[in-house]
Amino acid sequence: MRAFTRKLSAAMLLCASLSGVTTMSYADTPNPNAPVSMVGTWDKTFxxxxxxxxxxxxxRNRYGITLVGDLYLPKDRGDRKLAAIAVSGPFGAVKEQSSGLYAQTLAEKGFVTxxxxxxxxxxxxxxxxxxxxxxxxxxxxxxAVDFLGLQREVDRHKIGLLGLCGWSGMALNDAAMDTRVKAVATSVMYDMSRAMGHGVGDGKDRYSTVxxxxxxxxxxxxxxxxxxNGTFAPGGHDIYVDDxxxxxASARILPETLPANxxxxxxxxxxxxRMPRGFHARSVxxxxxxxxxxxxSFMTMPLLSYAKEIxxxxxxxxxxxxxxxxxxxDAYQALGSKEKELVIVPGANHVDLYDNAAGKIPFATFEQFFKTNLK
Incomplete structure (x- = not known):
């Protein structure tokens, strides 16, 4: 007998489902591939x-979907063509949160991001x-590599990727496929195929085949x-499998207020x-x-299937x-690269590396890695 309750929700804390969410119908939007907005004012969490x-x-990606990004360039760049880095994540976050902070900080170090x-x-x-x-x-x-390679400020032969949290697996998957990528980095990686397909709890997989x-x-x-219903129901990620x-399942994961203990x-x-520290209205x-x-699709399409080819x-x-x-x-062990490094930040938990609130993001390490390998 299985003596404990298994939960997908430990993985899906990243995919917070809150109150006030309605179902979605395809007919609700006249152009489903167009940008939702293009806010011009500074609305970042940093x-x-x-x-x-x-x-x-x-x-645009090759499926015709228009993506919106923030491009950061060093002010002192002159006329030089610079190395560039595409950044995304965490899973369910927006560019106004962690990825923007990483991108802006690395732009201060001399990269186009x-x-x-x-x-x-x-x-x-x-x-x-x-x-x-x-x-x-x-x-x-x-x-994103397509876009960066067309910018006059960028040396298209010096492009890297940086994936945060759940987007780390996407970055590694792309590095296994896109030969234009010259270096790849991840921060507090989540393998979302494994997380959704096998559950997460206590630092290990939780789901049996049953x-x-x-x-x-x-x-x-x-x-x-x-x-x-002709709609796409929200939520449902707080999934329990009992003995x-x-x-x-519940459509709600993060509560309005934290419970005791x-x-x-x-x-x-x-x-x-959920707090002012990182809250953003467009963040899932x-x-x-x-x-x-x-x-x-994550449950049967493992992102790291070709990690050995990186x-x-x-x-x-x-x-x-x-x-x-x-x-x-585990991802580090799976990578085929002979030039790979695993950095464990002392005392840091997962979210410490989202916004550097405790000064724990090793930006100097990321800077040195990309300067060494995008040259």
Whole structure:
């Protein structure tokens, strides 16, 4: 007998589903691939740097979805063509949060950087809203490489990727496929295929094969409901499989207020996404919900299937106390590169490396890695 309750929700704390979310209909938008918005004012969760130039940009992926990004350039760049880095993540965040902070900081170090919203999220196009795909979101990174390589300030032979949290797996997957990428780095990696397909809890996988089949059955029953209703129901990621194989789910993950003695991981995410520290209205994790069936493709499409074919320089950074640490360590072992480095940040938990609130993001390490390998 299985003596404990298994939960997908430990992985999906990243995919916070909050109150006030309505179902979505394809007919709600006249052009599903167009940008949702292009906010011109500074609306980031971090302060604007005086050392870089910033401009809002758009570009399309090969599925025709228009992505919206923030391009950061060093003010002292002159006429030189510079190395460039495409940045995205965490899973369910927007470019106004962690990826923008990483991008702006690395631009201060001399790189052209692009923080972008993946398809179906933030200001980028794609419908239904708030859905993720291991294929399309990997393609988003290649589309960012397309864009960067066309900029007059960029040396297209010196482009790298940086994936944060759940977008680390997309970055590594793209590095295995896109031969134009010369170096790849990750920060507090989450392998979303593994997280959704096998569950996360106590630093290890939690689902048995029986559990996986129960979750798949539950999600495919939801497909019938969506097809009948003509909508894409939100939430459903707080999925429980009990000892008898019964599945229950809730559309809500992060509460309005923390309970007494909250789970430490819950508190980490709540303190970032739901508090002024990291809250952003366009972030799925702060205010919305993923579509209920989002896990399906991740469950049978492992992102790191070709990790051995990644032979470019790779940097894997995680926190000593991060609940996600095992994802990073296993990914590091799987990489085929002979020039790879695993950095464990002392005392850092997962969310510490989102916004540097405790001064723990090793920006100097990222800077040195990209300067060494994008030359």
């Amino acid at each position: 302060a604007e740097s005086t050392k870089v130039d910033h401009r809002k940009v758009t570009f 692009l923080a972008f919203d993946p398809s179906y999220t933030g200001e980028s196009g794609g419908y239904p809203r708030n859905v993720a795909s291991p294929d399309i979101n990997t393609e988003d990174f290649s589309a 559990d996986r089949r129960a979750v798949l059955h539950y999600l495919n029953e939801q497909r019938w409901k969506d097809a009948e 008898k194989g019964n599945v229950t 909250p789970n430490p991981v819950l508190k980490e995410f709540f303190d970032y996404y 994790n702060s205010t919305g919900a993923w579509t209920a069936t989002t896990p399906l 032979t470019i320089p790779a940097l894997v950074v995680t926190g000593e106390k991060a609940h996600s640490r095992y994802f990073a360590e």
